Amino acid sequence: MDLKSIQKEIFQIVRTTGNSDSDLVVSDEKLKASERLHTYKRSSYLKPHSCLSDDFQVTKSLLGEERFDKLVESYLTLYPADTHFINECGKYFPDFLAASNEASSYPFIKDLSHLEWLRVESFYDFFNYKDENKNLGKVVVNPSIKTLLSDWPLHLIWDEEKAHGKKLTKVFVWTTEDRSVHVQAWSDDETKILTEMLRSSSLDSAVEILLLDFESEKLTEILTKNLSAWINAGLFEIKAET
Amino acid sequence: MPESERKTKYPQLGYGLGLRPDHFDEVLDGKSEMDWFEVLAENYMGIPGHGQSPLLKKLLRLREKYSLVLHCVSINIGATSPLDFQFLKDLKELKNLIEPSWLSDHLCWTGIDGKNTHELLPLPYTIEAVQHVSERILQVQDFFGERFMIENTSSYITYKSSEMTEWEFISEIVKKTDCGILLDVNNVFVSSQNHSFSPKKFLDSVPFANVGQIHIAGHDRRSNGLIVDTHDSAVCDEVYDLISYLSLNKELPSIMVEWDDNIPDLKTYEAQVLKVKESLTSPKVKAWT
Numbered sequence: 001m002d003l004k005s006i007q008k009e010i011f012q013i014v015r016t017t018g019n020s021d022s023d024l025v026v027s028d029e030k031l032k033a034s035e036r037l038h039t040y041k042r043s044s045y046l047k048p049h050s051c052l053s054d055d056f057q058v059t060k061s062l063l064g065e066e067r068f069d070k071l072v073e074s075y076l077t078l079y080p081a082d083t084h085f086i087n088e089c090g091k092y093f094p095d096f097l098a099a100s101n102e103a104s105s106y107p108f109i110k111d112l113s114h115l116e117w118l119r120v121e122s123f124y125d126f127f128n129y130k131d132e133n134k135n136l137g138k139v140v141v142n143p144s145i146k147t148l149l150s151d152w153p154l155h156l157i158w159d160e161e162k163a164h165g166k167k168l169t170k171v172f173v174w175t176t177e178d179r180s181v182h183v184q185a186w187s188d189d190e191t192k193i194l195t196e197m198l199r200s201s202s203l204d205s206a207v208e209i210l211l212l213d214f215e216s217e218k219l220t221e222i223l224t225k226n227l228s229a230w231i232n233a234g235l236f237e238i239k240a241e242t
Numbered sequence: 243m244p245e246s247e248r249k250t251k252y253p254q255l256g257y258g259l260g261l262r263p264d265h266f267d268e269v270l271d272g273k274s275e276m277d278w279f280e281v282l283a284e285n286y287m288g289i290p291g292h293g294q295s296p297l298l299k300k301l302l303r304l305r306e307k308y309s310l311v312l313h314c315v316s317i318n319i320g321a322t323s324p325l326d327f328q329f330l331k332d333l334k335e336l337k338n339l340i341e342p343s344w345l346s347d348h349l350c351w352t353g354i355d356g357k358n359t360h361e362l363l364p365l366p367y368t369i370e371a372v373q374h375v376s377e378r379i380l381q382v383q384d385f386f387g388e389r390f391m392i393e394n395t396s397s398y399i400t401y402k403s404s405e406m407t408e409w410e411f412i413s414e415i416v417k418k419t420d421c422g423i424l425l426d427v428n429n430v431f432v433s434s435q436n437h438s439f440s441p442k443k444f445l446d447s448v449p450f451a452n453v454g455q456i457h458i459a460g461h462d463r464r465s466n467g468l469i470v471d472t473h474d475s476a477v478c479d480e481v482y483d484l485i486s487y488l489s490l491n492k493e494l495p496s497i498m499v500e501w502d503d504n505i506p507d508l509k510t511y512e513a514q515v516l517k518v519k520e521s522l523t524s525p526k527v528k529a530w531t
Contacts, residue, residue, distance in 0.1 A: 001403060002370065003322050003365075003366065003368070003370050003371055003374055004322040004354075006366060006401065006403065007321065007322050007351060007354050007363075008354065010363060011353065011354050011357070011359065014359050014361060014363070015357070015359055023402070024401055024402060024403070025399045025400065025401060025402065026399070026400040026401070026402055028438075030438075030467055030468075031466060031467065031468065033399070035466060035468075036398045036399045036468070037398075037399060039398045039464075039468060039470060040359070040361050040363060040398065040399075043361055043470075044359045044360060044361050047360050048360070080353075080357040080358070080359075081353070081357065081358040081359070081360060082356055082357060082358070083358065084284060084315075084316035084326075084329060084352075084358060085284065086360050127295045
């Protein structure tokens with residue numbers, strides 16, 4: 001058998017559930033081929049399992065350890081890692097869960113796991129802060145900000161254990177200088193204004209657009225209440241023009 | 243490759259360790275007794291905006307004080323799929339930034355057709371594999387414009403199709419490529435126990451002129467008798483004995499310790515390799531040399 005065929009067979013054994021036996025590998029008085037191959041198979045499962053357990057902690061605690069482990073096993077078989085970076089192994093997990101039987105028991109599981117994945121992406125995207133941007137515009141947006149529009153107020157999962165009913169909510173996820181990842185949502189009006197702030201290059205242009213939807217007094221009231229808080233929370237900075 | 247065409251020897255950096263993020267600050271504060279550090283290249287690659295990564299910024303500060311070498315786990319040198327030149331390009335970018343003393347990865351394969359197992363899977367020791375891996379090492383050496391160093395891995399399986407021993411396999415590749423060898427003495431010990439060969443025979447047989455670096459590490463003995471290269475414990479006496487054996491009639495190259503799981507405090511970590519330093523400078527060993 002040529003090298004390519006050997007690698008195809010070994011890859012299949014290592015990356016999928018089921019029998020580890022192979023005629024390609026020597027069994028000896030110490031151990032059978034299947035026992036030797038199992039060492040690779042087990043390790044190849046445990047490394048991404050550990051990553052997924054860290055990245056989807058709330059999802060895991062909701063499902064329980066046993067169900068989570070079984071789902072991870074199926075997920076890793078269906079979605080073998082397509083990158084060198086093990087930290088990216090969870091990127092298809094929300095889609096996988098949405099298509100699984102769990103979605104009928106927990107209709108919010110796709111959004112919940114997606115939100116957890118956005119926390120991971122946000123953490124790494126924080127590194128996209130470019131020093132040079134600080135001199136370019138008046139609003140410097142934190143590059144780690146992610147948003148998720150969900151039918152459930154998922155951000156409350158981090159704060160409270162009680163159940164919440166359905167409510168269309170835009171959840172913001174972002175990372176700050178101290179490497180903390182934050183998850184928060186605001187009222188509809190506040191969300192609308194914050195979204196425009198993040199989209200605009202300056203406070204002036206944001207206000208100009210927002211005045212098409214808001215009374216001046218109402219807009220001033222919301223900005224007075226939130227602008228400093230949003231800046232202090234690390235969502236964006238407002239730089240003076242150079 | 244004829245002896246006359248071989249490149250110069252690797253520099254002797256002294257005693258080092260595989261630097262993990264847990265110890266960055268202490269090392270930057272001057273609390274390390276090491277001469278140099280090896281860093282895992284993938285930890286500084288592929289992160290969006292990695293130029294701003296605090297870890298990379300710290301690494302660049304460290305580079306001002308110490309020699310560094312870049313060690314990889316993902317070049318996938320033994321795979322039958324094409325080499326990932328995007329990965330190599332990213333690695334070259336990091337290499338240009340860090341200016342390491344050399345670059346290394348494992349003599350293994352980690353996946354095929356764009357899919358990854360995150361495992362260092364052994365190759366069958368065949369003439370076909372020698373040819374295949376040698377061509378790829380030459381491609382990598384051409385790409386970086388310098389010698390590439392390959393590390394012997396720990397293995398838990400033997401392929402029925404193997405036509406030679408592991409040390410013969412490495413020697414054949416070195417003959418064809420003049421690549422460097424990162425001799426992992428713990429891996430030699432682990433594989434020797436798993437496959438019942440003499441670790442001294444391995445050490446005596448690899449082309450030592452090409453060995454530019456030595457690794458030592460800890461491992462785990464499983465209930466089924468297999469020894470697994472876990473890097474989660476102290477270096478065992480047998481590995482130190484093999485280092486002493488090597489030092490009897492060879493000039494040891496740069497040597498370092500690796501520890502990747504249950505990582506101890508810096509002092510305990512460094513003590514693993516300082517033990518080698520002490521033994522090599524003891525009167526007994528001086529007499530040997």
